[in-house]
Amino acid sequence: MKTDDYKILKGQKALVSGASSGIGRAIAIALGRAGADVVVNCGRNRAEAGKVVAEIEGSGSRAFVFQADVSQEDQVLAMFARMKEQFGAVDIVVNNAGVQKDAPFDQMTVEQWDQVMGINLRGQFLCSREAVRHFRRQGIREEVSRAAGKIICISSVHEVIPWAGHVNYAASKGGVMLMMKSIAQEVAPLRIRVNSIAPGAIRTPINKEAWSTPEAYRDLMRLIPYKRIGEPEEIGRAAVWLASDDSDYITGATIFVDGGMTLYPGFEAGG
Numbered sequence: 492m493k494t495d496d497y498k499i500l501k502g503q504k505a506l507v508s509g510a511s512s513g514i515g516r517a518i519a520i521a522l523g524r525a526g527a528d529v530v531v532n533c534g535r536n537r538a539e540a541g542k543v544v545a546e547i548e549g550s551g552s553r554a555f556v557f558q559a560d561v562s563q564e565d566q567v568l569a570m571f572a573r574m575k576e577q578f579g580a581v582d583i584v585v586n587n588a589g590v591q592k593d594a595p596f597d598q599m600t601v602e603q604w605d606q607v608m609g610i611n612l613r614g615q616f617l618c619s620r621e622a623v624r625h626f627r628r629q630g631i632r633e634e635v636s637r638a639a640g641k642i643i644c645i646s647s648v649h650e651v652i653p654w655a656g657h658v659n660y661a662a663s664k665g666g667v668m669l670m671m672k673s674i675a676q677e678v679a680p681l682r683i684r685v686n687s688i689a690p691g692a693i694r695t696p697i698n699k700e701a702w703s704t705p706e707a708y709r710d711l712m713r714l715i716p717y718k719r720i721g722e723p724e725e726i727g728r729a730a731v732w733l734a735s736d737d738s739d740y741i742t743g744a745t746i747f748v749d750g751g752m753t754l755y756p757g758f759e760a761g762g
């Protein structure tokens with residue numbers, strides 16, 4: 492047995508959007524460790540994305556940075572074309588790029604609304620559509636997977652939990668939920684699997700305010716029955732599993748990785 496025979500995604504080609512930091516970074520590294528070659532997409536932060544590439548290469552897989560704004564069709568098309576050129580295939584696409592532009596609802600600007608919808612929803616649409624086009628053309632690559640392709644949408648607990656002060660963000664994630672399920676229904680006969688991971692509070696730059704001081708952390712724990720924050724690597728492991736044939740019969744599902752945040756923690760005592 493060769494030493495990397497245990498690598499569950501060996502030979503597969505993956506793309507992770509928004510992979511220069513936070514959850515995307517952890518997913519890209521986890522996929523690389525599991526044997527996949529990875530396109531590390533970033534919006535702006537090339538330098539950080541370069542470090543992610545180095546880490547993936549250190550684990551024995553190939554990787555390169557592709558800077559692209561996922562809300563822009565031409566840039567998304569160029570990114571997938573480059574992936575095909577460099578790696579020769581597209582097997583796994585993780586729609587992770589996402590932003591928050593928070594504001595009280597009556598002060599929310601059209602720019603804040605459009606930026607969040609643009610990256611979080613339109614970006615996931617554009618990358619998913621391109622993925623499906625490639626998967627269709629390619630068909631099942633039996634040597635690497637039972638499926639013709641896998642799409643993983645990174646959603647949020649806020650696909651079901653309303654969020655005052657973050658109406659644009661919650662609306663985008665609610666949109667991701669039904670977009671994911673509808674695509675899943677449409678492409679299942681092609682043996683393309685489409686699923687979501689819905690993270691709760693994970694220790695990343697996007698929500699630093701909610702965990703970086705002891706007071707904020709204590710407040711946050713009121714929302715988490717499991718009484719700890721999540722780590723990006725925990726989302727990485729869920730993504731590896733969802734991308735692998737171990738989850739081959741799963742499509743159209745949202746997996747909540749949230750320490751119970753969606754369990755109505757307000758009812759722990761009372762009701």
Ligand code: BGC
Nearest residue numbers: 647648649691692697698701
């Ligand atoms: C948001 C974080 C937030 C978490 C739980 C995520 O989708 O991006 O800012 O901490 O949901 O509320």
